[in-house]
Every structure is written in structure tokens, then in C-alpha cells.
Amino acid sequence: MSLARRIREMEASPTMAVDAKAKALKAAGEPVIGFGAGEPDFPTPDHIVEAARAAAYEPAAHRYSPAGGQPALRQAVATATSASSGQTYEAANVVITNGGKHALYNIFMALLDDGDEVLVPAPYWVSFPEQIKLAGGVPVAVATTKDTGFQATVAQLEAARTERTTALVFVSPSNPTGAVYDAEATAAIGQWAADNGIWVVTDEIYQRLVYGDARFVSLPQVAPAAAERTIITSGVAKTYAMTGWRVGWAVAPGEIAAGMGKLQSQVTSNVCNVAQAAALEALTGPQDAVEAMRQAFDRRRQVAVDALSAIPGVSVVEPMGAFYVFPSFEEVLGAEVAGRRVENTLDLAEVLLEEAKVAVVPGEAFGAPGYARLSYALGDDDLAEGIGRIAALLAG
Ligand SMILES: Cc1ncc(COP(=O)(O)O)c(C=O)c1O
Known part of the structure; x- marks a missing residue:
């Protein structure tokens, strides 16, 4: 092995890995809903893109x-x-x-x-x-x-x-x-x-x-x-x-x-x-787009918290910032989900992706087994559909 120890001992970013896997499955035609990425689904505001365009022409x-x-x-x-x-x-x-x-x-x-x-x-x-x-x-x-x-x-x-x-x-x-x-x-x-x-x-x-x-x-x-x-x-x-x-x-x-x-x-x-x-x-420049996006995230946050809290065995602390919700799945661990025994949230994330085509990041990645992270920075329809799929899968 010639790879340096510092790289051998390093973990690759699990959030980027989940996102890459979800995007690849989607590109292959699978109806995947990705809660993995920590990025807004909005385009960059036009005035910012225009500033970049002008700069690109400056020697x-x-x-x-x-x-x-x-x-x-x-x-x-x-x-x-x-x-x-x-x-x-x-x-x-x-x-x-x-x-x-x-x-x-x-x-x-x-x-x-x-x-x-x-x-x-x-x-x-x-x-x-x-x-x-x-x-x-x-x-x-x-x-x-x-x-x-x-x-x-x-x-x-x-x-x-x-x-x-x-x-x-x-x-x-x-x-x-x-x-x-x-x-x-x-x-x-x-x-x-x-x-x-x-x-x-x-x-x-x-x-x-x-x-x-x-x-x-x-x-x-x-x-x-x-x-x-x-x-x-x-x-x-x-x-x-x-x-x-x-x-x-x-x-x-x-x-x-x-x-x-x-x-x-x-x-x-x-x-x-x-x-x-x-x-x-x-x-x-103008800051109005920031507030418009914040309000959209806030709306989706409430949808996500309500829908996840309604799933038996799932509990949620209301997030007050960023665009993530971090529910506990501890009560559903140790049971069978879609015919597979789910011991921890790594297993759960795998079953969710394979069976429900929903990508979440297992809590293990954040030093918190038993939880999973879902980003709600995705479109309203995908958000509702994705959490609905989780609920359906866990209900058996
Ligand atoms: C807490 C925190 N810090 C820093 C970053 C880095 O963001 P970026 O490198 O895209 O500016 C992220 C991205 O997910 C983050 O969640």
C-alpha cells in the first residue's frame, strides 16, 4: 500500500457520498428523492449571476x-x-x-x-x-x-x-x-x-x-x-x-x-x-432573494417536522435554523423493515434508499447513531412525497 497514512485513515465525506449515490440513481432513471445534500434547490439570484458574467469579460x-x-x-x-x-x-x-x-x-x-x-x-x-x-x-x-x-x-x-x-x-x-x-x-x-x-x-x-x-x-x-x-x-x-x-x-x-x-x-x-x-x-447587492428563500425554507421546515412527527416511532426536535431536520429513529431500530432487520441508522438509510428510493444521511456520520439527517432544501412536492414514502415503509 503506497497511499499515505493520513489519507488511508481519513473518512470520505458521507454527506457527499449519499448525495452522489442519490444523483447517480436518479440519472439512471430511478425515482429517487434526495434528502442528503445540504444545498438550496433555488438558482443563484440573477443579479449575482450577471455580476459574474460581467467579471468573466474583464481581463x-x-x-x-x-x-x-x-x-x-x-x-x-x-x-x-x-x-x-x-x-x-x-x-x-x-x-x-x-x-x-x-x-x-x-x-x-x-x-x-x-x-x-x-x-x-x-x-x-x-x-x-x-x-x-x-x-x-x-x-x-x-x-x-x-x-x-x-x-x-x-x-x-x-x-x-x-x-x-x-x-x-x-x-x-x-x-x-x-x-x-x-x-x-x-x-x-x-x-x-x-x-x-x-x-x-x-x-x-x-x-x-x-x-x-x-x-x-x-x-x-x-x-x-x-x-x-x-x-x-x-x-x-x-x-x-x-x-x-x-x-x-x-x-x-x-x-x-x-x-x-x-x-x-x-x-x-x-x-x-x-x-x-x-x-x-x-x-x-439587493438582499430580497435571501428573505424569500428563508421563508420558503421555513414553510418546508414546518411541513417536514409535522410529517415526520406523525410517523409512529419517530421523534423530532423542532429545528430553529439552517435547513435540516434531525429526527430520532431509535424506537424503530431492532425491528424488521421491508423484510430486513434494521439494527442501526446505517441499515435504515440503506433500506430507505433501496426500498423507498429515499436518500437520508445516517446519524452515524454526525457522531449520533439512532438519528438521521434530512435536508428540507428541496421542492415542496418532493418533500411531501419523500416523507410519505418513509412513513409507508416504516408502517410496513
Ligand atoms: C456547518 C457547515 N460549515 C461549513 C459548510 C461549508 O460550506 P461551503 O464549503 O459550501 O461554503 C457547511 C456545508 O454543508 C456546513 O454545513
């Missing part, structure tokens, strides 16, 4: 640009992040990356030395543990359950803290649970991090997708003492239906931002200039 966009991002976009991100976080960020604090995923990778690479521990509240987004390991760190899962609304407490974090704890990953709204921490809980966690000299990597990619009474709070806004050791990451993918454009960013104290810029200068160079022009228009 400057055909050339290399600064590795850390185009100055205008870095400034726009600095301005927006300063407003939401209550801190003052300059363009130099911003690094533009190939999506939020790449921003997170750069952050862990810039922050961690071998053996540094990073607390990751579970259920977690699939890429955190793998990226932390790639950077030489040690992911330490902090389990939460539906009984606490999938929110980690200071007491749990404190119990997991050791001398090697370097950073905490804080994601609100959360993927996969849709949990949104309120200001008080966020402030308490930020203060705890500050008191213990722990870095906070706060992932704000779903900041514009909150529902009902839930409000997004940026951690440094309510815990200013944590600001000097906080790195904020976000991107255009989820807010503007731009998953395929691959633009995200990290906003960090100067030394860390410069470190990430250095890393990019050796590894990726600049993010595609046309995509950066699109992201600049997304941030600085």
Missing part, C-alpha cells in the same frame, strides 16, 4: 489575484462581519477561501500543532473531525442529545477540557440539528472559552437562516472577552444558493489571518476571480 479576472482574496471582497466581508459581531475587522483580517469548508481547513492548519485537542459538540458536521485530524489535532466529541435540544453546556465543555484543549468549534445554527443557541448560552460559552484561553472557531454559515422566535447571535458580540481568540467563518453557499461557486471566508486576528494567507499562497493561490465577483455582488 483582470483572467489573471492571478492576491492569494488572500480580492481587496473589495475582503473589505465587504470585514464590513459585514464587523456589523454582525460588534467587533472591528479590517480587510487584513479576512481570507477568502474555496468555500466555508476550505476556510475551516485553513483555520485548523493555521491554529493546531500535533496533539492539540479541539472540542466538537456532537452531533457535528461531518468535516470537522477529519479536518482537525488532517491538521495534526485531536477532535474531542462532546455529546449532546435531543433532551437538551442538541446544545452543549459550559459544564459539558468544562468536563471535556484538558491541558491540551486548544479550541472549541461552535456552530449555530447547527448542521445537522438546526439548533440555535440563544444570546445567554452563547455568552456563557464564549466567556468560558475566554477564561480558559481557548480559541473559538465559530461557523456562521447558516446565520441568515433562522426561524420563528430564534435569533442568530454572533459569539464575539455577546462574549467580547473571547473576541481576541475567536475566528469566524462563513460563506455565500447557503444564504445565496451558491454552493457550486465555492466562495467562503475566515475572519481572524491578524497573525492567524496572515498565516492562512501564507498557506493559500503555497497551496491554492486565489479563489476563482469570477466567483469572487459574484460573492461581492451577493454581499453588497
